[in-house]
Amino acid sequence: MNDHTPAPGGWKVAGPKRAKQISPEQLARDLDAKREEAEHIYLGGNPELAEQKYRGLINEVPDMAIAHNGLGDVLVALTRFEEALASYDQALLLKPDSAGGHNNRGNVLWDLNRFDDALKSFDTALSLNPQLFEAFNNRANALQSLGRYEEALESLDQALALDPMLVPALNNRGNALKSLERFEEALESYGQALAINPDLVEAYANRGNILKRIGRYDEALDNFTEVHKRKPDHPFNAGAMVSTKMYICHWNALDEDIEILGELVRSGKPAVQPFTFLGLSASPENQLRCTETFVQQDCPEAPAPLWQGETYNHDRIRIAYVSADFHDHPMAILMSGLFESHDLSRFETYAFSFGPDRPGHARTRLEKAFDHFINVPEKTPEEIAQLIRHHEIDIAIDRKGHTRDSRPKIFALRPAPIQAAWLAYPGTFGASYMDYIVADRFVIPEDQQNYYSENVVYLPDSYQVNDSKRSIADHTPTRAEAGLPDDGFVFCSFNQNYKILPAMFDIWMRLLKQVEGSVFWLWVGHPKAIENLQKEAAARGVDPQRLVFASRIKHADHLARHRLADLFLDTLPFNAHTTASDALWTGLPVVTCAGTTFAGRVAASLLNAANMPDLITNSLEDYEALALKLATDDAALQDVRTRLQQNLNSCPLFDTDLTRRHVEAAYETMWQKHQEGAPAQGFSVTPVKA
Numbered sequence: 001m002n003d004h005t006p007a008p009g010g011w012k013v014a015g016p017k018r019a020k021q022i023s024p025e026q027l028a029r030d031l032d033a034k035r036e037e038a039e040h041i042y043l044g045g046n047p048e049l050a051e052q053k054y055r056g057l058i059n060e061v062p063d064m065a066i067a068h069n070g071l072g073d074v075l076v077a078l079t080r081f082e083e084a085l086a087s088y089d090q091a092l093l094l095k096p097d098s099a100g101g102h103n104n105r106g107n108v109l110w111d112l113n114r115f116d117d118a119l120k121s122f123d124t125a126l127s128l129n130p131q132l133f134e135a136f137n138n139r140a141n142a143l144q145s146l147g148r149y150e151e152a153l154e155s156l157d158q159a160l161a162l163d164p165m166l167v168p169a170l171n172n173r174g175n176a177l178k179s180l181e182r183f184e185e186a187l188e189s190y191g192q193a194l195a196i197n198p199d200l201v202e203a204y205a206n207r208g209n210i211l212k213r214i215g216r217y218d219e220a221l222d223n224f225t226e227v228h229k230r231k232p233d234h235p236f237n238a239g240a241m242v243s244t245k246m247y248i249c250h251w252n253a254l255d256e257d258i259e260i261l262g263e264l265v266r267s268g269k270p271a272v273q274p275f276t277f278l279g280l281s282a283s284p285e286n287q288l289r290c291t292e293t294f295v296q297q298d299c300p301e302a303p304a305p306l307w308q309g310e311t312y313n314h315d316r317i318r319i320a321y322v323s324a325d326f327h328d329h330p331m332a333i334l335m336s337g338l339f340e341s342h343d344l345s346r347f348e349t350y351a352f353s354f355g356p357d358r359p360g361h362a363r364t365r366l367e368k369a370f371d372h373f374i375n376v377p378e379k380t381p382e383e384i385a386q387l388i389r390h391h392e393i394d395i396a397i398d399r400k401g402h403t404r405d406s407r408p409k410i411f412a413l414r415p416a417p418i419q420a421a422w423l424a425y426p427g428t429f430g431a432s433y434m435d436y437i438v439a440d441r442f443v444i445p446e447d448q449q450n451y452y453s454e455n456v457v458y459l460p461d462s463y464q465v466n467d468s469k470r471s472i473a474d475h476t477p478t479r480a481e482a483g484l485p486d487d488g489f490v491f492c493s494f495n496q497n498y499k500i501l502p503a504m505f506d507i508w509m510r511l512l513k514q515v516e517g518s519v520f521w522l523w524v525g526h527p528k529a530i531e532n533l534q535k536e537a538a539a540r541g542v543d544p545q546r547l548v549f550a551s552r553i554k555h556a557d558h559l560a561r562h563r564l565a566d567l568f569l570d571t572l573p574f575n576a577h578t579t580a581s582d583a584l585w586t587g588l589p590v591v592t593c594a595g596t597t598f599a600g601r602v603a604a605s606l607l608n609a610a611n612m613p614d615l616i617t618n619s620l621e622d623y624e625a626l627a628l629k630l631a632t633d634d635a636a637l638q639d640v641r642t643r644l645q646q647n648l649n650s651c652p653l654f655d656t657d658l659t660r661r662h663v664e665a666a667y668e669t670m671w672q673k674h675q676e677g678a679p680a681q682g683f684s685v686t687p688v689k690a
Contacts, residue, residue, distance in 0.1 A: 099129035239272025291430025305414030323399030324355025337467035401425020461652035462609035488517035497525035
């Protein structure tokens with residue numbers, strides 16, 4: 001988080017018309033005492049009363065610049081930013097050469113997301129006083145918000161040259177370095193801030209977020225714990241602590257943690273990021289509450305939408321996919337075939353890519369797939385939204401939701417008349433500015449629609465599109481090359497480690513005990529996760545060596561090694577998604593338990609579309625029983641494998657063109673409703689013939 005720094009205003013008291021019996025000096029002292037009283041009340045934590053005092057003083061002395069400035073400070077504390085700006089403007093009208101006043105004006109413009117205007121105010125402040133280190137720090141905030149990270153870093157270095165002990169600048173310098181992905185330097189800057197102020201909660205939180213991102217989970221957890229000690233209700237810190245534990249399968253007191261998070265979410269507290277909560281909650285109602293709280297704090301609807309009701313009359317419907325993931329990423333794995341096969345006689349396709357430009361086959365393929373591939377990694381959400389509006393996009397598709405590196409503020413600015421979420425985030429966006437969510441009747445049953453802020457569009461089969469051109473390496477490694485025993489049944493689950501909860505692990509360990517010589521093949525997320533899972537296996541009476549861990553390799557090779565496994569076991573409450581499609585595409589059966597939320601029902605949706613509904617269970621008891629039967633009954637397992645293999649070339653799940661036609665029908669219906677002036681409303685897409 002970024003820190004503002006106020007600056008001295010250099011104000012002088014201007015006197016009113018004075019009664020003859022009171023000397024000018026005495027009157028000035030009286031007025032200054034009233035101002036000090038108002039300031040004392042404000043600093044004492046009572047801005048409402050301070051506002052009354054300042055307004056009374058201004059009524060008495062309308063040309064008292066320092067009182068207008070003080071009122072502006074109070075109004076900022078009350079988050080009445082437009083009124084605060086008016087107060088600062090009045091103060092500067094009376095005293096235009098106040099560097100501190102221009103600094104304060106820049107701060108409130110930053111609060112109003114008017115970053116260019118804020119930058120101008122800070123520049124004016126520095127032109128009046130080049131030694132005003134606070135303005136250099138605040139100027140960096142504006143530059144950071146504008147995506148001008150190198151310039152922000154330069155401005156912060158100027159602030160620190162003037163005052164090396166300026167803690168807000170050290171904290172903000174860490175933020176700028178983080179934006180530049182210079183993580184080690186960012187950590188050093190946060191450390192310098194904490195050396196000066198060991199109670200700086202923001203620096204602990206910022207440092208924890210970087211450490212988590214670069215996989216130093218133990219250290220991240222230490223920092224989030226420090227935040228909790230100093231400020232237990234710090235926004236989203238409780239969830240960050242639990243999320244960090246999940247990445248390394250640190251399950252101590254997990255049930256208690258989950259219960260506490262649930263209570264905080266139900267009370268409307270900003271306790272946990274929505275994506276983290278997907279893996280911890282089995283309640284669609286609580287997930288809606290969580291996302292609504294997050295949106296209200298982080299990306300509320302803009303008061304002035306960019307699209308103002310204009311009617312577009314294009315020859316083709318303009319579809320924009322907006323994402324950070326146009327590279328070698330699970331999204332690209334799923335959607336590349338769809339992007340390539342859109343009917344360009346009816347649709348003009350755009351990609352707005354704000355993620356890294358990572359060269360490779362996936363990136364090259366994606367850039368060729370669109371009519372317009374617009375690379376905007378350095379642009380702010382506001383600038384990207386302006387571009388979407390400039391191109392008169394009819395339907396903007398969010399491809400990030402509340403996942404890492406998302407920019408929901410793009411959609412909060414309403415750059416397009418129709419905005420929809422699809423295949424990005426398995427839950428509700430929680431915002432009024434998202435018109436539709438594309439789903440199917442399994443991931444969002446009709447009786448759960450009220451837990452979604454969007455209008456639900458139902459595709460006929462699964463909501464998930466797959467690329468029928470996905471390649472599997474010809475070479476299959478030997479079991480020994482994969483670290484597996486030559487003999488014995490191989491259970492596997494290549495889900496991310498954070499999706500593994502103790503209840504699922506209990507079942508897996510019981511299966512290992514019952515199936516002699518079997519092993520469980522898992523994804524390697526972090527060495528600490530391996531250590532913790534081995535400890536958990538031992539605690540359940542299972543030899544830790546019966547857990548085998550698969551390292552990261554090229555995707556085609558990863559698909560090929562699926563041939564070594566016998567059965568894929570899913571997780572709950574957060575299912576396998578792309579991971580389940582990977583397994584099925586290779587002919588590996590997946591056993592799932594249908595949960596109660598979107599994230600917990602995806603694998604069942606995929607199995608239905610693969611014509612394998614008999615692999616869906618509705619309780620953990622049935623899940624365990626089915627897994628045991630398939631692991632101990634060779635004929636039953638072979639039957640499942642044979643049917644799955646036969647289905648691969650004919651089932652809806654892997655028919656890219658069929659899904660493409662259904663999705664395009666959904667887009668046309670959205671567009672037609674809009675053209676007719678009808679409000680967004682849910683509907684079902686009529687199945688087309690395969």
